[in-house]
Amino acid sequence: MRLYSYDDYQVGVGVPDGGIVRATQFLPDVPPRDRMTALIERWERLREPIADLVTGATPIDLASVRLLPPQPHPGLLIAAPVNYRRHQQEMGGESGVYPGMVVHTIETYAGFVKASSSIVGPDDAIELPFEDRRVDHEAELGVVIGATASRVHRDRAMDYVFGYVPLLDITLRGDEDRSYRKSFDTFTPIGPAIVTRDAVPGADALDFRLTVNGDIRQRANTRDLIYGISRLVELYSAAMTLHAGDIIATGTPEGVGPISPGDEVVLRIDEVGELRMPVTLRKALTVNRQDQPAIRGLS
Template identity: 60%
Template sequence: MRVCVFDDQRLGALAGDGTVVDLTDLVSEHTPADDRMNALISDWTALKSAAAERVAAGGGTPEDQVTLRAPQPRPRNLFAAPVNYHKHQQEMGGENGVYADRKILTAEVRKGFLKAVTSIVGPDGAIELPWEDRRFDHEAEIGVIIGKTASRVSAEDALDYVFGYTPLLDITLRGEEDRSFRKSFDTFTPLGPYIVTADDVPDPENLDFWLTVDGEERQRSNTSYLIYGIAKLIEVYSEVMTLQPGDVIATGTPEGVGQILPGETVVLTIPEIGELTMPVVARA
């Protein structure tokens, strides 16, 4: 199932007839708008059948007549894996790398970092670059949405704790500032347009994906090349902190990262999950 947030923060799902059916009333009317997806995910076991019935019936609003927002606007936590592909490690620290001749440590050492949840933006927005004199890069990733409370989960069981997956961009300021600071600007975590539930993604550890800028391919890889795969990331993070329903994990990016500039358009395609298109603008 493809679930989303649309228009005035309503919950929805894409039906086979190309319409978005409304699921908002499945959660309490007292739930704050930004927390509706968290509420849906938390009670998904009980609500899934009702949602599936509406998707099967269709008859919602045509997809092209709704405004799709970030499908998970306010997770409690937004985790990210640093340098989680070996070829990305090489391009960052190699002779001509962004951080030339430095020792670039992978997720095996660095493990992870936190991004501000306020950096999330949906396909209805844009990537806003705040400064003209600094370099900002695109990073293509898969967003993993946690489905139930996870504490000290083994890698063997980890995928049972996933609600779904979504395209995710980790926009990055290059420089000497702390990694969390450089990646937490407003609009620096685009995601969406849909979360595809885990039961519709047979093998998340073998997903092809690619990224283009103005039609030029910059990145292409597969999640099978991750140093720490999705299950391993959940194991590592849940050993330290309790993961909550709705939390987001960004898996890390492969080689091919590059600078983005105002006026360009970034497109991340994950055939089994969806396509995220984001314009790049200068912050007003």
């Protein structure tokens, strides 16, 4: 199934013709922003009633609603740093994004946390905070956790995966810590829907690509991840308890590059969906440019 959040945090289920069937009535006791998390937590109980509802309901036209991020309020948003070998090669070395630097992989860096407030949906925009700092696109598969996971072995890890979502890890280049540079408001677009795990049986071998203004920038397959989905769940659940609705950003392949106001970034992941985002310049700066360090640092 495809699960959506829309308008005033209504939750809905996609139908084959592209419409949405409202399912908020199954969650009468839940605060609006937490409805998708509650739906994920109660999925085993609600899946059949929702499937029955979809069969007989009249769908809402997608074009008539405002699509929000399908998971607007995860408790944890954790990301895998440098999880493709070719991305490591393009970041460091003599001709990399950071010339002369040694850029390590997930095997050294393990992970970092992004602010969940950086999440936006497909009817929003990526807002660049500075006119004179480089900001890059990074195309990723997002993994949505389905149940409390603590110290889970990779052999059982997929039992804790609820579904998948296209995800952009937008990145300000510079000296600041990763978690700061990647946590600006609007720097984690996701959507348009969460696709449940049963609908994506081949998640470890998904083709995906990213274009900017129609030009292909990134093209890869999740089979090339250094740490695949199961190992990422194992790694992160060994350090911190994961809960239903949490999101893991699995890492980006080679081809990252700068984006500018007026660009359109499109991420297409086979079986998962297409996320289309415009790029704008933030209208009111909240941080003085003179306080920002030079453009150096880790990816």
